[in-house]
Amino acid sequence: MKYVLSLLIVLSAAAVATAGYRETFEKEFLSKPWAGGPIVEKSACIECHTSDMMKASFRGIPDEWQGSWHALNEVSCHDCHGGDPKDPSMAMSHVRGFVGKPNYEDVPEFCGKCHIGIMKNYLESGHGRALKATRKGPNCVTCHGSHGIQRASIDIINEQLCTRCHSYERAKTMKQALFLTEKRMGEIGKELNELRGEGIFVGDEEKTLFSTQAEFRALFHTVDVSLVKKSTDEFTKRLDGIEKNVRKTSAELRIRRNFSAFLTFVFAGLAIIVGMLARTYKDKD
Ligand code: HEC
Numbered sequence: 001m002k003y004v005l006s007l008l009i010v011l012s013a014a015a016v017a018t019a020g021y022r023e024t025f026e027k028e029f030l031s032k033p034w035a036g037g038p039i040v041e042k043s044a045c046i047e048c049h050t051s052d053m054m055k056a057s058f059r060g061i062p063d064e065w066q067g068s069w070h071a072l073n074e075v076s077c078h079d080c081h082g083g084d085p086k087d088p089s090m091a092m093s094h095v096r097g098f099v100g101k102p103n104y105e106d107v108p109e110f111c112g113k114c115h116i117g118i119m120k121n122y123l124e125s126g127h128g129r130a131l132k133a134t135r136k137g138p139n140c141v142t143c144h145g146s147h148g149i150q151r152a153s154i155d156i157i158n159e160q161l162c163t164r165c166h167s168y169e170r171a172k173t174m175k176q177a178l179f180l181t182e183k184r185m186g187e188i189g190k191e192l193n194e195l196r197g198e199g200i201f202v203g204d205e206e207k208t209l210f211s212t213q214a215e216f217r218a219l220f221h222t223v224d225v226s227l228v229k230k231s232t233d234e235f236t237k238r239l240d241g242i243e244k245n246v247r248k249t250s251a252e253l254r255i256r257r258n259f260s261a262f263l264t265f266v267f268a269g270l271a272i273i274v275g276m277l278a279r280t281y282k283d284k285d
């Protein structure tokens with residue numbers, strides 16, 4: 001009997017821990033290659049472009065790329081420039097799809113083969129139309145850079161960059177229009193991170209937040225302040241929905257924790273009583 005009771009205690013503790021274990025397992029093993037860590041294949045582009053033969057002004061490019069968000073997500077030279085990274089002699093052949101360096105006004109399509117929604121909004125915007133008509137609008141690289149691209153945020157909207165072509169006034173009203181929604185998305189992201197850290201599965205909410213965020217940031221590229229303001233209500237509603245689920249999950253977690261603490265307490269008490277009773281009977285024998 002004593003054995004059964006201690007087993008029960010162990011099992012009730014294990015049930016609480018499994019959620020965390022499963023999450024960790026999925027994160028550590030199922031989403032990554034089995035060798036552990038990203039598989040970095042040799043790229044002829046990088047080998048040759050870092051060699052001493054390369055002209056000095058180009059030689060730093062692979063290093064700059066190495067520190068970028070694209071490198072972390074395994075978007076490499078040939079994913080943007082085309083060509084064949086496995087065959088040094090044919091690497092930059094047009095036959096292998098090499099497109100080289102894009103012209104200033106062709107950059108949106110160059111990036112837009114992957115960032116489709118953003119390109120669409122951008123091309124219809126004042127910026128996109130000015131780029132195509134007179135090459136006076138900023139292209140993607142003007143604001144994001146090309147090889148050292150980092151994760152985007154509203155900090156990109158700053159006086160130094162945005163006053164290169166016009167007053168800061170219109171940039172500032174745009175930044176103000178984005179601010180509250182961006183702040184809220186950041187806060188919900190933080191709450192989700194904390195829950196994940198506790199071993200709670202929040203994948204569905206994370207996915208919804210990610211797609212909401214992507215849609216909102218694509219909206220910026222219209223540079224249409226009144227459209228951003230008009231859409232803010234709808235985004236607020238969607239974020240309310242995610243937050244409601246997050247709150248519910250947190251509350252459930254608290255109840256579950258209290259209940260398992262209560263169970264452990266009861267079982268421990270029982271174990272002590274049974275132990276004492278058993279000894280009492282033994283003493284009598
Ligand atoms: C064997 C060496 C070698 C390999 C391999 C190589 N490159 Fe190059 N690359 C060069 C040289 C040399 C230049 C010209 C530099 C100059 O202008 O003097 C160049 C230029 C470029 C340019 C600028 C071209 C332009 O239109 O101005 C790009 C972009 C580029 N390489 C990308 C790549 C990519 C992507 C790969 C892999 C698919 C690659 N390279 C593989 C040697 C190489």
Ligand code: HEC
Nearest residue numbers: 045046049058061062065070075076077080101102141146
């Ligand atoms: C995210 C897409 C992207 C990736 C990844 C990328 N490039 Fe580029 N690259 C560009 C763009 C856009 C330009 C043109 C604008 C500029 O010069 O900044 C460019 C320009 C260049 C040039 C010409 C620079 C000049 O001053 O004329 C070279 C050379 C080059 N890239 C090589 C590489 C190599 C090598 C890699 C891999 C280590 C790489 N690129 C990865 C987007 C990319």
Ligand code: HEC
Nearest residue numbers: 069073075079080110111114140141144146149150151152
């Ligand atoms: C081959 C596909 C591809 C091309 C071409 C490409 N990207 Fe990306 N980009 C990605 C992927 C994949 C990610 C990482 C996933 C994510 O963060 O959305 C990313 C992420 C980004 C981010 C960070 C997004 C964030 O989460 O904050 C920016 C900014 C960006 N790219 C800009 C550019 C620009 C500018 C160009 C052109 C010079 C470009 N990309 C070309 C695939 C591409």
Ligand code: HEC
Nearest residue numbers: 126127130136137138156157161162164165170171174223
């Ligand atoms: C390379 C030049 C250039 C840079 C840099 C630039 N803009 Fe613009 N911007 C333009 C041009 C050109 C227009 C359209 C013509 C006009 O209205 O003057 C424009 C228009 C705008 C508009 C009004 C759009 C409309 O439909 O009414 C906003 C808002 C704007 N820019 C915001 C920004 C922000 C924010 C930044 C900095 C992140 C920025 N711009 C950086 C050139 C630039």
Ligand code: HEC
Nearest residue numbers: 108111115119122138139140143152153154156214217220
């Ligand atoms: C006038 C400056 C400007 C130009 C031009 C511009 N962007 Fe952005 N981009 C931004 C800013 C600012 C943000 C962040 C908006 C936010 O946080 O709400 C952003 C966000 C992004 C993101 C992140 C989206 C996400 O889901 O997190 C990507 C990817 C991106 N831009 C790609 C591009 C591409 C591709 C182009 C060209 C077609 C482009 N940008 C042109 C300023 C610019």
